[in-house]
Amino acid sequence: MSAAGRRHRCVGPAELRTAVRPGAEGRVVRSASKLDAWPTGRDRAELAEPFTFVVDLGGLLRLAPRRSEHVACAGGADVLAAGEMGFGRAAGCWVVGEISNQSTGYCPRLDAWHAVARALDEAGIGRPAAFTHAVVFRRCEPCREINIVRGGDFVCVFCGSDLPAEWNVAA
Numbered sequence: 001m002s003a004a005g006r007r008h009r010c011v012g013p014a015e016l017r018t019a020v021r022p023g024a025e026g027r028v029v030r031s032a033s034k035l036d037a038w039p040t041g042r043d044r045a046e047l048a049e050p051f052t053f054v055v056d057l058g059g060l061l062r063l064a065p066r067r068s069e070h071v072a073c074a075g076g077a078d079v080l081a082a083g084e085m086g087f088g089r090a091a092g093c094w095v096v097g098e099i100s101n102q103s104t105g106y107c108p109r110l111d112a113w114h115a116v117a118r119a120l121d122e123a124g125i126g127r128p129a130a131f132t133h134a135v136v137f138r139r140c141e142p143c144r145e146i147n148i149v150r151g152g153d154f155v156c157v158f159c160g161s162d163l164p165a166e167w168n169v170a171a
Helices: 014-019 031-039 046-050 110-123
Strands: 027-029 051-056 061-064 081-089 093-100 134-138 146-147
Touching: 027 031, 031 093, 031 110, 051 110, 061 110, 081 110
Parallel strands: none
Antiparallel strands: 027 061, 051 061, 051 081, 081 093, 134 146
């Protein structure tokens, strides 16, 4: 693990990579004032939803519309974190109201939160203390399918095998 955080590569289906093309990368948000420009050109329904985000290998937050693929938001590159993020305003400042590591393309570990917290702090955007919705990913060793663990039930939904206790998605 680097000082910046763990690197996550895209582990989703190969067809997700078709979304990667010049100009499809997420918008870099280096400051709260850059976030002020984000709503321009977006309709009200889109602004009411959480956005797709990644933290790139440089530690920068990138945002894209929710229905964007994380791998497109990242320009096809590895990331430190990925998920969905919703914003609100408090005392005239931007704050993250909800945030998850939900990205079936990258399946980030829960400790990806550290890279997200750093990126938000550096941008001057208020944040919670941790993911408000933490997603646990595991790869089933017998059938190799990626699973989202729900309710602490470490059983593969595809073949019924037990899932490992430790994160193993890149394996």
